[in-house]
Amino acid sequence: MIFILLTTVFLIMRVLPGDPVLLHFEKMENPELIAAMRIRLGLDKPLPIQYFEYLFGLFRGDLGISMQDYSPIGQQIFSAFPATLELAIFSMTIAVLIGVLLGVESSKSYNSPKDHVVRLFGIVTYAIPVFFLGMILQIIFGVWLHWLPVGGRTFQTMAPTGLNFGDLHFSTGLYTIDSLFEGNIIKLGTSLKYLFLPSLTLGLVLCGPFIRLTRSNMFETLRLDFVTAAKARGLKDSTVTYGYALRNAFLPVLTMMGLQFALLLGGAVLTETTFSWPGLGRYLIDRINFRDYTAIQGVVVVFGLFVSFVSLGIDLLYAYLDPRIRL
Amino acid sequence: MLSQLIPGIASLAKRGLAGWLILIGAILTVTISVLTLASPWVSPHNPNSLNVGQPLSAPSFQFPLGTDDLGRDMLSRIVSGGGIMLQVSVLSVIVCIIIGVPLGLFSSHIGGSVDRFVSLIMDSVYAFPGLILAIALTVVLGRGVVNMALAIAVVYIPSYFRVIRSQVLSIKEMPYVEAANAAGAKRRTVLARYILPNVIPSIIVVATMNFADAILTAAGLTFIGMGVSADIPDWGWDLSNGRRLMLGGDWWVIAFPGLMIILLALGFTLMGEGLSELLNPKLDRSGE
Numbered sequence: 103m104i105f106i107l108l109t110t111v112f113l114i115m116r117v118l119p120g121d122p123v124l125l126h127f128e129k130m131e132n133p134e135l136i137a138a139m140r141i142r143l144g145l146d147k148p149l150p151i152q153y154f155e156y157l158f159g160l161f162r163g164d165l166g167i168s169m170q171d172y173s174p175i176g177q178q179i180f181s182a183f184p185a186t187l188e189l190a191i192f193s194m195t196i197a198v199l200i201g202v203l204l205g206v207e208s209s210k211s212y213n214s215p216k217d218h219v220v221r222l223f224g225i226v227t228y229a230i231p232v233f234f235l236g237m238i239l240q241i242i243f244g245v246w247l248h249w250l251p252v253g254g255r256t257f258q259t260m261a262p263t264g265l266n267f268g269d270l271h272f273s274t275g276l277y278t279i280d281s282l283f284e285g286n287i288i289k290l291g292t293s294l295k296y297l298f299l300p301s302l303t304l305g306l307v308l309c310g311p312f313i314r315l316t317r318s319n320m321f322e323t324l325r326l327d328f329v330t331a332a333k334a335r336g337l338k339d340s341t342v343t344y345g346y347a348l349r350n351a352f353l354p355v356l357t358m359m360g361l362q363f364a365l366l367l368g369g370a371v372l373t374e375t376t377f378s379w380p381g382l383g384r385y386l387i388d389r390i391n392f393r394d395y396t397a398i399q400g401v402v403v404v405f406g407l408f409v410s411f412v413s414l415g416i417d418l419l420y421a422y423l424d425p426r427i428r429l
Numbered sequence: 430m431l432s433q434l435i436p437g438i439a440s441l442a443k444r445g446l447a448g449w450l451i452l453i454g455a456i457l458t459v460t461i462s463v464l465t466l467a468s469p470w471v472s473p474h475n476p477n478s479l480n481v482g483q484p485l486s487a488p489s490f491q492f493p494l495g496t497d498d499l500g501r502d503m504l505s506r507i508v509s510g511g512g513i514m515l516q517v518s519v520l521s522v523i524v525c526i527i528i529g530v531p532l533g534l535f536s537s538h539i540g541g542s543v544d545r546f547v548s549l550i551m552d553s554v555y556a557f558p559g560l561i562l563a564i565a566l567t568v569v570l571g572r573g574v575v576n577m578a579l580a581i582a583v584v585y586i587p588s589y590f591r592v593i594r595s596q597v598l599s600i601k602e603m604p605y606v607e608a609a610n611a612a613g614a615k616r617r618t619v620l621a622r623y624i625l626p627n628v629i630p631s632i633i634v635v636a637t638m639n640f641a642d643a644i645l646t647a648a649g650l651t652f653i654g655m656g657v658s659a660d661i662p663d664w665g666w667d668l669s670n671g672r673r674l675m676l677g678g679d680w681w682v683i684a685f686p687g688l689m690i691i692l693l694a695l696g697f698t699l700m701g702e703g704l705s706e707l708l709n710p711k712l713d714r715s716g717e
Contacts, residue, residue: 115569229691230691231652231691237672237675245677390564390655399565
């Protein structure tokens, strides 16, 4: 699967008509300069050799050098990755929380006006362009109310340094976790403040399928015998719903998290652009403006690998949680 | 024609929620499409002419939706701004149907290693973040309506393929298809006359839903600056242009183009929801 993905990216970027070096220079320049660049980037070699160099490079974590300034792409992607990861974690959490809560409420009052409103909410969030929702939230909470910052990740002096033991230095690149390591609550607060609007934007756009899924699953689960039994024993309504029934309906939600993850990364590119969030998505858009083909290829590969690893992780987690599946 | 249409609509409204969803969705999409087509005659100003009014003037009686930073009339830009998005989405849906449907039909009907190979490739594309794939393809193919439509089509062909394939796999086992095979009908005849008609409802549902996806993807591509051209009014372009303007509080430069994209995408989504309930109660949106 991963192999097919890597090959497809290579085919798209190198084999489709269009010479990256020529495209890089919009107007014709010195042909010697172009030839030199081609040699430097290894584009003068035959395609199969380029392909193997690309694959071996990837195994060593080498994503090639930038067509803009010949700097290694891998490092740049590596430093932008944590920002995207942090955004992804928080927005997925928000999507699941909102989706599951609304789905449960909706299933409890099936086919009532409340249920219809929730369903309509799910449909509307699906039809909103994520960047437009981001801008609405920016203008309400950032420009009019001045409650939250409109963009960026944090200001310079507030970037957390992570764990420090004398000379030993360790940081995850996730600002919320790094500031916890540092023990600095103010920095944690600032990081969360900057993180909140982008995550909420992305989370809202993604919550629709979770609502739909939880609603239909809970509708069936709430009518099962063990739920009736729990109710008959006099347990509180909320205990029965969230403690007993929801646990049963959670596995499909896990599967949906895997399916939604690819959508999340696509949305992250737009959200990062809207909120000037310094992650992989914004790096991608930056590089597009420079027509930096190696960098674009590198980012696309990393996004693909990210999705593959997450879906693998979810499969493993699924096997662990569901005793019927054993590896 | 009209006398046939009215009873049709009336019977739709009697179908309950699903009928209403289709009706509202159809009204939204048809209205916006007609508005876009008629824009040269309807829009009060030329959407591209500069300084029609004061730059960035708020909505007023003279300019109901305000003006942008170059003094262009927002109402005129809204009316004509759907052209590219509609062209791209129609074209990409057509390409998806032309490629995805036959691929799903043949692959599942032939079966064996061919089917496994095609499915593997389709699943890889399906699992990949769609927008990022579309961005990469647009970078390579270059700008333009056709290229953008092709890039979007590549992303969504697997959705058609998966739905068609799973449907054909179950239809193939039905007694009447077995009977046709046993009676010595050619493979082609079985596919075209016995299987295809039963798959058409799913194609309609997937295509309607896909319109919304295509529109949102096209808007996203335009937003990050990979649109067709800045000379043609476009809601996505207006949004990306308005991104820096709205930070000064000029909400109208983004509110109306965004609203139009939502209404158009919402129209197709509602129609798709209704159709899927009506035609294909069991079909799940994820295609499984």
